[in-house]
Amino acid sequence: MVRSSKYKNATVKVYHGYGHTHDLVAYGHVFKNKTVYRNNYATNVLQNIIHLLRLFFVKPLPHAKVQLTWGNQVLYSTTEDDGFFKFEWKSDFEVTAGWHTVEVHFLNEDGDIAAAGQGKIFVPHSTQFAFISDIDDTVLMSYSATVVKRLRTLFTKNPHTRKVFADVVKHYKLLAEAHTTSTVPNPFFYVSSSEWNLYDDLNEFFKHNGFPKGAFLLNQVKKWFQFFKTGKTKHGGKLLRVVRILNAFPKQQFILLGDNSQSDPSIYASIVEKYPGKIFAIYIRNIHQKNEAATKEILSGAERSGVLTCFFKTNKEAILHSKKTGLID
Numbered sequence: 001m002v003r004s005s006k007y008k009n010a011t012v013k014v015y016h017g018y019g020h021t022h023d024l025v026a027y028g029h030v031f032k033n034k035t036v037y038r039n040n041y042a043t044n045v046l047q048n049i050i051h052l053l054r055l056f057f058v059k060p061l062p063h064a065k066v067q068l069t070w071g072n073q074v075l076y077s078t079t080e081d082d083g084f085f086k087f088e089w090k091s092d093f094e095v096t097a098g099w100h101t102v103e104v105h106f107l108n109e110d111g112d113i114a115a116a117g118q119g120k121i122f123v124p125h126s127t128q129f130a131f132i133s134d135i136d137d138t139v140l141m142s143y144s145a146t147v148v149k150r151l152r153t154l155f156t157k158n159p160h161t162r163k164v165f166a167d168v169v170k171h172y173k174l175l176a177e178a179h180t181t182s183t184v185p186n187p188f189f190y191v192s193s194s195e196w197n198l199y200d201d202l203n204e205f206f207k208h209n210g211f212p213k214g215a216f217l218l219n220q221v222k223k224w225f226q227f228f229k230t231g232k233t234k235h236g237g238k239l240l241r242v243v244r245i246l247n248a249f250p251k252q253q254f255i256l257l258g259d260n261s262q263s264d265p266s267i268y269a270s271i272v273e274k275y276p277g278k279i280f281a282i283y284i285r286n287i288h289q290k291n292e293a294a295t296k297e298i299l300s301g302a303e304r305s306g307v308l309t310c311f312f313k314t315n316k317e318a319i320l321h322s323k324k325t326g327l328i329d
Helices: 045-055 147-156 168-176 196-209 224-229 235-248 264-274 289-304 315-324
Strands: 011-014 017-031 065-070 073-078 084-095 098-107 113-123 129-133 188-195 215-219 253-259 279-285 308-312
Touching: 011 098, 017 065, 017 098, 017 235, 045 147, 045 196, 065 084, 073 084, 084 098, 129 168, 129 235, 168 315, 188 196, 188 235, 196 215, 215 235, 235 253, 235 264, 253 264, 264 279, 264 289, 279 289, 279 315, 289 308, 308 315
Parallel strands: 011 113, 017 113, 129 188, 129 253, 188 215, 253 279, 279 308
Antiparallel strands: 011 017, 017 084, 065 073, 065 098, 098 113
C-alpha cells in the first residue's frame, strides 16, 4: 500500500454501521487533520473544556474518494461537503450475526491510499424486537432544553463523570434480553441530535456505563463557530434517521424510547402513522412538566393505533410497565 505524504495528517473515521444477511451500511468521515482522542478521564475542568473545544476544530475533506473492501468486493464513494461518506451495498455472501470489522481507505488524486480507518458493522440476530433510543435526557442527563445548563454540563463533565438516569442501564439490559437470551440479544440503535464530533465521547459513555452495545446515528459535524448550537437540529433530521433503521429491518417490531424535552413524542407519533403495525411500544421520559399535557395527548393517539405507551419519570416505573405488559419477564 502506498501512502501519500500530502495528506499525512488526514484521518478516516468509520463509525458503527449496521445491516442484516446481505444488506449492509457503513459510514464515517474523512478529515484533513488528525482526530482528537482523550488520554485520560480526569475531573480537571480546564482539560475537559480544551478537549471539547478541540472536537469542534475539525477540517472535513469534501469530495474525497474513499474505498471499502468487503471480501472480494471493492466499493467506491465520494465524501459530501462535510466530509461524510456512506456505503450501502449487498454482500455477495450471507453475513452472520455479530460485529464485523470493515476498513475504509481515503484515496488521493493518484489513487494511492492517503489514510485508512477501521470500524464495525453490527448485524443483529433475527429477534422479535429491536430498540431505538434517544440519548440526551433519555439516558444521559443533558438538560437539552436549557442552553446554560447544557453547556455547563458539556464543559465540566467527561464520559466517565456524566450522569446517567437511575436504573436506565438495568432497564436497557432487560430489554436487550426481552423474549430472547444474552447470547442472542435484541439490537439497539442510539439516535441523537448530538453531532458526530461527540461520537467517541458518547461511545465511551455507553461502554463505561454498561449499556447494550449498538449502532449510533448522529447529526452533521459542526465547526467551532457553531459550537453553541450543538445538539440542535431540525425535526426532520432525526425522523429520517429513525426511518432508515426501520426500513433496514423489516422483520422486527420496534420499541421507541425518548423524552419530552424536545420533539421525540411528535417524531415517534409520525413513525406510528407512517409504519402501522411496526411499532410495538413507545417509552417517553417526563422531563418537562410544561410539555406534559401535550405529550399525554400524543401518546393517547398512539395508543388508539394499537401501540403500547409508557409516560414515566423514573426507570423503575418503566421497568414495571415492561413487566406488566409482558415485554420483559
